Each structure stands twice: as structure tokens, then as C-alpha cells.
Amino acid sequence: MGVLTGIEDLLRAAAPQVLAAVVRRYGDFDTCEDAVQEALIAATRQWPVEGVPDNPRSWLITVAARRRIELLRSENARRSRESQVAADPTPEVRGDDELALLLLCCHPALTPVSQVALTLRAVGGLTTAEIARALLVPEPTVGQRISRAKQRIRDCGARFAMPDPDDLGERLTGVRQVLYLIFNEGYTASSGARLHRVELTAEAIRLTRQLRDRLPADGETAGLLALMLLTDARRPARTRPDGALVPLAEQNRALWDAAAIAEGVEIITGALRDTRLGPFQLQAAIAAVHDEATRPELTDWRQIQLLYGMLHALAPSPMVTLNRIVASAMVDGPSTALAALAEAAADPALAVHHRVAAVRAHLLEMAGDPAAAREQYRLAARQTLSLPERLYLESRAARLA
Amino acid sequence: MKYLILIQSNPRTLEIWEAMSDQQRMEFGRGHRKLTGEMEEAGVYVASEGLADPSLAKWVSVRDGRTIASDGPFAEVKEHLAGFYLIDCASTEDAIAWAAKVPDAANTEVEVRPVLDMSGWEF
Numbered sequence: 001m002g003v004l005t006g007i008e009d010l011l012r013a014a015a016p017q018v019l020a021a022v023v024r025r026y027g028d029f030d031t032c033e034d035a036v037q038e039a040l041i042a043a044t045r046q047w048p049v050e051g052v053p054d055n056p057r058s059w060l061i062t063v064a065a066r067r068r069i070e071l072l073r074s075e076n077a078r079r080s081r082e083s084q085v086a087a088d089p090t091p092e093v094r095g096d097d098e099l100a101l102l103l104l105c106c107h108p109a110l111t112p113v114s115q116v117a118l119t120l121r122a123v124g125g126l127t128t129a130e131i132a133r134a135l136l137v138p139e140p141t142v143g144q145r146i147s148r149a150k151q152r153i154r155d156c157g158a159r160f161a162m163p164d165p166d167d168l169g170e171r172l173t174g175v176r177q178v179l180y181l182i183f184n185e186g187y188t189a190s191s192g193a194r195l196h197r198v199e200l201t202a203e204a205i206r207l208t209r210q211l212r213d214r215l216p217a218d219g220e221t222a223g224l225l226a227l228m229l230l231t232d233a234r235r236p237a238r239t240r241p242d243g244a245l246v247p248l249a250e251q252n253r254a255l256w257d258a259a260a261i262a263e264g265v266e267i268i269t270g271a272l273r274d275t276r277l278g279p280f281q282l283q284a285a286i287a288a289v290h291d292e293a294t295r296p297e298l299t300d301w302r303q304i305q306l307l308y309g310m311l312h313a314l315a316p317s318p319m320v321t322l323n324r325i326v327a328s329a330m331v332d333g334p335s336t337a338l339a340a341l342a343e344a345a346a347d348p349a350l351a352v353h354h355r356v357a358a359v360r361a362h363l364l365e366m367a368g369d370p371a372a373a374r375e376q377y378r379l380a381a382r383q384t385l386s387l388p389e390r391l392y393l394e395s396r397a398a399r400l401a
Numbered sequence: 402m403k404y405l406i407l408i409q410s411n412p413r414t415l416e417i418w419e420a421m422s423d424q425q426r427m428e429f430g431r432g433h434r435k436l437t438g439e440m441e442e443a444g445v446y447v448a449s450e451g452l453a454d455p456s457l458a459k460w461v462s463v464r465d466g467r468t469i470a471s472d473g474p475f476a477e478v479k480e481h482l483a484g485f486y487l488i489d490c491a492s493t494e495d496a497i498a499w500a501a502k503v504p505d506a507a508n509t510e511v512e513v514r515p516v517l518d519m520s521g522w523e524f
Binding site: 111112113114117135136137138140141142144145148184243384385386387388389390 | 402403441442443444445446447448489490491515517518519520
């Protein structure tokens, strides 16, 4: 098992470097990506038996280059190009390639689901089957998303190259969104024992860590990594063994991952000090304030309220508004928060949000109105799209009966 | 987000079905197969099935550790599930657009239900 895991880690780390090297040399992302997938599969079969080659990356590049020619050869229409291709020198690994690859997989012309699937396969080095299991959809569906994504890249003429410096910032925003989406996919599917399921949260953290290594001065990438670490640190306490959701105030904080919290706090502290402020940094800062409280009553709610205020100014969203109101209840009391909620809910965008009732229920319970709180908990339970959340809201309602 | 598109059979849909010619019924079946193909092609497909007649249903219960399987009570049921599509797409709007392509939607209506996920909000 140890050997196998070692090989898997090696392959996953090498996958984007190998793909980038091959794409840079030959240009045709679509075929190169298929060829690298086949090389990775060949390595998974051969290496445990024959041993890991001295230079694993060269081995993979050589096999991928050969597979690519075989793939092209099977396409009659491209036969004329093959002899020229075969004579090309062997590609090599270069530093910036992986970032260019990540940018290509998160190209704005692709839909979010395609970006996620392609990034996990081309940059994460996961197989289609592994991605399918992680996303809880059938394998052919993931295969289709990947092949559509590659076709779209071909059709829109996206190139494997670093974008202009002017565009880089915006493209990186897209990349961070995709990484955060992968993290959340893992986070939302993490309840319940799913054996042999690739941990998407761990994968998202790994990829974000790589991105940060490449862009150490980028505050928002640091903020995203810190947010992931500080959120994932609470995972062991977030659900009961039966899968039931545990609210933050009731979590056993001894179960929180202290090492992840320490790393997350260090990263976000550095980013807040040295870089330009952004929404991921603020979210990470909020997570850090929660994680640093060893007991719920030690939580610095004033600080959290302040940070949500800044987040609201920088990147407003219904969730930010609701969380800010929850924080204000802890600082200013439930009646002030209820008034703020009534005002906020007058906004049509928020009025239909399924978590308004959950917040109202929580505030009414705090205010000592169990009958009204129970009614709102029941309403919230009917409106949620999450199974553990529904069970949690129903149990809150039952507790007030 | 996963969504289940439910196709119900009821006296109204039955009436429409019975008024159809063989040709129209064949088109209808072809429409379903075509839609499945389109969903696969788009990378949203999870599963889809048509269900056998409810007279073939078994009603299963367990009492005192004993499994009891019985027929019915289908006689008084006026509406039953005839088939479904399970899709994974980005939004309710997307799911509605797929539901609109279900051949039954042209005659009666189909139902779109969001599937619960395992997400949770900490507050």
C-alpha cells in the first residue's frame, strides 16, 4: 500500500508537468491530454511491477509522446503530419508551464463544470473514473464534459501560453474560483463514508498550494489557501458519526486540526500584512477568528462583524449579508439583528434566499420566542437543498416543541 | 446540482396517449431516446428510466423482521410515476430547459425537483 500511494503521489505531481511539456512542444492540447492520460495509466500498471524508472517524468513524457503519435496515426485525416511530428526532439519540463496549463483548463470560455473536470484530470492527474466517483456522476458524463471542454478550447483558439500581463489578474480570479469550486464540491460531499473516493478538498488544497508556490506575492491565492485550510481544519468536528451536522457553537474544538489552523493563520496574517486586500483574504480572516477561539464564548464577534462589513463593501452577496446579521446578533443582540434581517429581506434578491428563514429562526430563538423560532426552523427545513441541513433544522424545531 | 425530472401518468396523460397514432407514439419514444443522447452529449446525464405498469408493482414492508410483499393498492391510485430523468447541471434554469425538452412536456407537464446534497452551512 505504501509503495502504491508513493507511486500515485508521484504520478499526480508529475501529471501537469508532463502534460505541459508535451503540449508546449506539440501544441495540440486535445490529443496531448489523451496521450498523457494513457501514459499515466500505463505507469500505474507497470511501475508497481517493474519498479519506478530513474527519471519518472522523462519516462512519462516519452510514453506520452509515443502514444500521441499512435493516436494521431489512428486519425486518417492527420496522417500527413505524423512523419514530421515523429522527428521532433523530446519535450522537457519547464517552470511556468504548469501555471499556463492551469490557466488553460480554467479558460473563461468553458463552463464551470467543464473547468472543474478538466482541471482535475489535466492538472490534478486524476482519471475520469476517479473524478466521476468524486463528483457522484457517471463516468461517461465526466468523459463527455472533458471532451467538450477540450473541443471548446480548440474552437475558441485558446493557446497554451501565459496570458498578457494585463489579462493575468482576471484569469487568475477565474482559476481561484475553479479551485474553490473543487474544494466546495469535496466539502459538500464529505459526509458519510465513501471508500476509495478521492478527497476533492485535499486535491483543491494541493492545487492551490502549488499555485501559491508559483505566485507567492499574490494575496488572494494566499487568502484562498488559508480559507481552505482553516475551513477544512474543522471538518472532523463538523459532522457526527451518523452524518448529522454540528453547528460551529457546538463543535468539539479539540477535534479541530491544530496544524492546519496554525498554517492557515500564518498564511492569512502574512497576506493581510503584505498584499492588497481581497474577498478570499477577508473570508480567511473570518475563519481564522473562529478557529482561534478555543471555546465558542471566546469568539471575537466584534472582529467578525467588522470583517463581514468589509467583505460586504468589497464583494456583497446574500450569504455575506446573512452572516453579517448573525455576527451582529452576537454583538448587538437579537432584536437589532432581527430588524436588520427584516430590512435586508426587503431586497428581492435576498427575500427568496432559502437561508433567510434559518437565520430568522436562529435569531428568534436567541430572542426567546420559541414558538416563532420553531415555525421558522420548519420553514427553513422545507426550503433547504441540503440533507444534513434539513435534518439539523428539523431537530432544532423539534427541540423547541 | 442534481435534479430529478419526473414524468407522471394520470387520466389526462392517458387520454392523450390513447388518442395518439402508432406513428405518433413511435415519435414519442424516439424523442425520449434523442433527449437521453443529448443529455449524455452535454455531460449532464446521470440516469433515466421508464417504469413498467404499476399493476406490476410490489408493496414491501417489514414487520417484526418479516418482509411482506403485496400487490396493490394500485386500483385507487389515479396518478403514478411513469419515468424519470436524473441530471446534474448548473442551475434550476438549466434543469427547466432540459425538462422542456421531455416529449411529455408538450402534452401535459413534467415536474422538476432539486435533489438534496450533503452541503452544510456553519454558523
